[in-house]
Amino acid sequence: MKTANTLWDMEEHFWTRGADSARHMTAKDAVFVLPYPAGILQGDAAFREADVAQRWRSVEMSERHFTQQDNIAVLVYHASAERGDVPIYQALCTSTYVDDDGTWLRLTHQQTPLN
Template sequence: MTEDDTLWDLEERFWTQGADSARHATAKDAVFVLPFPAGILQGDALWREKEIAQRWRSVTMTERFISFKSIIAVLAYHVAAERSDEPFYQALCTSTYLNDDGKWLRLAHQQTPLD
């Protein structure tokens, strides 16, 4: 599996697996910028937010871009995500990862809804 594949796999699991999985792949003081009302979240506040704790049933990531600079990687993409009993959610997203001793950890995540 390439570095690109590893990062895209982590990003998809961020959307589809539980908060515990996301927490293990996220740096301790990561910063997320989510749509209102969640807003800007950091540290333990991330895991109390329902948008992080509640998983999506399916996601499709298109318009994928990835950029590496030393031990930092930035992913940018369009997401279409679905939960039961909710309309499709579409957003432009970025996630920044740090390679910490061979393990990729999410430092930041941002979503701009397209609704």
Template sequence: MTADDTLWDLEERFWTQGADSARHATAKGAVFVLPYPAGILQGDALWREKDVAQRWRSVEMSEHYLSRQNNIAVLAYRVSAERSDEPIYEALCTSTYLNDDGKWLRLAHQQTPLI
């Protein structure tokens, strides 16, 4: 698996495997910017917020963009995600990762919902 494949796999698991998986792939001090009312979250707030790292039943990512410079990678994409009893969620997203001793860790994640 290439580094690019690994990053996209991590990103998909961020959506589908819940908070524990996301916590293990997220750097200490990471910052998430999520739609209102969650807002800007950092530290323990990332894992207390009900809208963060909740498991989605299905996720479709499209319009993939990836930029890597040394140990930093930025992913940008469009997501269509579904979970039970909620309308399909569509957003434009970015995630920034740091390769820390061979392990990719998420430093930042941002979502802009499509209306």
């Protein structure tokens, strides 16, 4: 259960902390699949995209699911996120993490918007 708690905390930080923080917790060639217009982004391109680099004020993750096989873990959840004066963003999300010699790194992230 410790691994699950650690990864859920990391996932929240990806939403709410700055791009530099997220970059340090992400595998070098990680792949992000985000809503249009961002689309499919790999590596540092993900952190140059304005919609990715801008952090959210808060995020609530419900319908949480966690699974782990050896050094790979997957988080699946419903995100409700807030920032600025825009409507609450809702999406179904999946993130995959890899344990790289004792350090968990985000390998993939995908969002399917609900609104």
